[in-house]
Amino acid sequence: MAVFVLDKHKQPLMPCSEKRARLLLERGRAVVHKRYPFTIRLKDRMGGDTQPLRLGIDPGSKTTGLALMRETNDGQRHVLCLFDLVHRGYSIRKAMEQRAAFRRRRRSKNLRYRAPRFDNRTKPKGWLAPSLQHQVDTVMAWVNRFSRLTPITAISQELVRFDTQKLENPEISGVEYQQGTLLGYEVREYLLEKWGRECAYCGTKDTPLEIEHVVPRTRQGSNRVSNLTLSCHDCNQAKDALPLADFFATDRGLRKRLKANGHTAETQLERVERQLKQPLRDASAVNAIRWSLFSALKTTGLPMAVGTGGRTKYNRQRLTIPKTHALDAACVGAFDTLHDWAVPTLTIKATGRGSYKRTRLTKHGFPRGFLMRQKQVQGFQTGDMVKAIVPTGKKAGTHTGRVAVRKTGSFNIQTEHGAVQGISHKYCAVTQRSDGYGYHLTSTNRQKGGAGQTVA
Structure with missing residues (x-):
C-alpha cells in the first residue's frame, strides 16, 4: 500500500512505496505526519514533479469504496491505495427516532411540555434525510482530505447502477x-x-x-x-x-x-x-444519493468522469478481479488494464465524535445511569487510536485499535479481531488522536471470476 508524502510546507507530493518511506524515516529525512492513512512529511524538500492521479468512488448505502490510482496515457491504471468507507446512517436514523419518541412522550405524559414544531415548514430543494446526508458529507470530507494529502487530478464516480x-x-x-x-x-x-x-x-x-x-x-x-x-x-x-x-x-x-x-x-x-x-x-430512488454526491463533487473543480454499475461489473469480470467495494471503485469508468490491485484495503468506519448526552436511558426514556463528565482519562479519550503492549497475563501481546476509556483507567480496545477489555492505561500509547473514525487493514485475496450468463 502506497504511503502519502508531503513536502516541507505540507504540500502533497507523489505517494511512495513502504520501503522508501521506511528508509526516509530511518535516515531522519522525514517524520510521521499521520498514521491513518499513513503519511510522512519531508524535512528537506519543497515541491516536485507529480503524475496524474485519479480517485475512484463507488457510492453505497452502507459502504462506499474509494480507490486512488495512477493513470497513464495509454489507458493503464495502477492502484496505489484502496479504502472502504463504512457509514453510520443506521445509527443516525435510530438516534433520531429515539429523540422523536422521547419528545412525543414528554408532550403526552404531562411531563415537561415541548411544543410540536410547525407543520408548514418547507424543506429546501435537494434536501436529504440526515442519515442520507451523512453519507454525502462523509464522502466529501474524505475527498477533501485526500486532496490535501495527494495531488489528485481527476475523479471517477459510479453515478448510477443501471441505465x-x-x-x-x-x-x-x-x-x-x-x-x-x-x-x-x-x-x-x-x-x-x-x-x-x-x-x-x-x-x-x-x-x-x-x-x-x-x-x-x-x-x-x-x-x-x-x-x-x-x-x-x-x-x-x-x-x-x-x-x-x-x-x-x-x-x-x-x-x-x-x-x-x-x-x-x-x-x-x-x-x-x-x-x-x-x-x-x-x-431513481436507489440513485438519489449518487446525484447529490455528484453535485457536491463538482464543487471541487476537478475533472469528473462517471460510469454505470453495468460498466463497472463488466470491467471487473473482464479483468477477473474479485468483488469488493474498493475494487469496484477502481473499476469505474472506461480504461484498458488495472495493475497492482491486490493491495490491502484500509477500512474507515465512521463512529462519530461522541455525544453531549451524559445520561443513559431505558427504552421508556427514564434515566438508568450517568456518564462521567470529563472526556479524557489519563490523557486518553474515547476514539483515540492506541497501541497497547501488555507484557504478562491473559491479555499479553500487542493490541492496536480504537480505545474506549473508563474512569478507573482500565480501557477497552476495539481491534480488527474484536474487543479486548480491561487494558490498563499504563500499557497504552496514542498513535492518532480521535477524528471520528476507526481504522483497520484487510487483505485482498486474488480470486478468479468469469463473464457469462451466470449472474453473481
Missing part, C-alpha cells in the same frame, strides 16, 4: 453500448438490485443466478425488464415453458426448496407477482 433508458426499451437501436461488449450488463445489475440477489422462485441465496423470462418466449414473452427475473439453475430448468401459477402449483421440487428456506408457495407467488409490477422509478 434506465436501456431498461425501459431494450429494443432501442442506435446506441453503441447496447450492441457492443456491454450488452446485457445493465439489465443484470438492475435485476440483482431489484430481486435482492436471490432466486425469485425458491428464495435461495449465495448461488449462481440466471436470467429468467417469467412469461416464456414460446408464449410470446418479451425481453422487457418487467418480464425478467432471476432464478437458480434448478428453478430455471424446472419452470421451462410453464406459466408462473402452474409452476408454483405443480412442481414438488420447488415446494421442497421453499419449505427449506421458510417460505410457502402461495406467499412466494404473491411476492413475485407484486415485485414484477414495481415501476422503474425505484431505480
